[in-house]
Amino acid sequence: KAGVTQTPRYLIKTRGQQVTLSCSPISGHRSVSWYQQTPGQGLQFLFEYFSETQRNKGNFPGRFSGRQFSNSRSEMNVSTLELGDSALYLCATSSQGLETQYFGPGTRLLVL
Amino acid sequence: GIQVEQSPPDLILQEGANSTLRCNFSDSVNNLQWFHQNPWGQLINLFYIPSGTKQNGRLSATTVATERYSLLYISSSQTTDSGVYFCAAMNTGFQKLVFGTGTRLLVSP
Numbered sequence: 499k500a501g502v503t504q505t506p507r508y509l510i511k512t513r514g515q516q517v518t519l520s521c522s523p524i525s526g527h528r529s530v531s532w533y534q535q536t537p538g539q540g541l542q543f544l545f546e547y548f549s550e551t552q553r554n555k556g557n558f559p560g561r562f563s564g565r566q567f568s569n570s571r572s573e574m575n576v577s578t579l580e581l582g583d584s585a586l587y588l589c590a591t592s593s594q595g596l597e598t599q600y601f602g603p604g605t606r607l608l609v610l
Numbered sequence: 611g612i613q614v615e616q617s618p619p620d621l622i623l624q625e626g627a628n629s630t631l632r633c634n635f636s637d638s639v640n641n642l643q644w645f646h647q648n649p650w651g652q653l654i655n656l657f658y659i660p661s662g663t664k665q666n667g668r669l670s671a672t673t674v675a676t677e678r679y680s681l682l683y684i685s686s687s688q689t690t691d692s693g694v695y696f697c698a699a700m701n702t703g704f705q706k707l708v709f710g711t712g713t714r715l716l717v718s719p
Contacts, residue, residue, distance in 0.1 A: 541709035601653035
């Protein structure tokens with residue numbers, strides 16, 4: 499089985515711009531979770547999608563949003579980028595929920 | 611929400627040594643996982659272990675749910691074991707995985 503894929507792998511943006519990141523889950527996985535990793539805050543949960551519905555949400559501002567498509571692929575969007583949004587964004591997938599999570603390689607976002 | 615603490619924060623070993631990493635959590639859990647993050651940022655799931663003991667090669671893990679801790683054992687460490695080890699926990703009242711701050715392991719040849 500192919501693993502979790504994330505695109506793009508690296509991204510440089512400037513403050514005020516918006517960005518869209520993509521995550522393709524392992525075949526058959528319907529749950530996709532997104533995490534932000536920074537040196538200061540560690541790994542923090544953003545949100546989880548299951549069958550095209552947001553099921554859980556972390557403590558992030560509304561500038562962070564996501565969606566899931568019928569093929570379980572998910573995108574997350576960050577609008578009005580701030581310097582503090584520079585981070586490694588990871589997605590993780592599982593078949594039903596938050597049991598064994600399989601992570602993608604991440605997208606490194608740098609905001610200048 | 612649940613709090614997850616890991617110790618030690620840093621660990622330096624010689625190749626071949628054994629080590630124990632600890633994860634304490636503040637509430638009862640229905641989900642506890644251990645991950646290894648390699649130097650390139652890839653997170654690999656090591657164990658899904660909300661309770662009991664599991665072994666996979668040189669790695670094993672034990673979770674004592676009633677005492678709110680989990681241990682990860684690494685035996686005969688190798689340089690490829692270097693990286694950061696995270697535990698993450700979830701309880702039924704708060705349906706999201708909460709990660710600890712990690713243990714950074716360096717295994718020298």
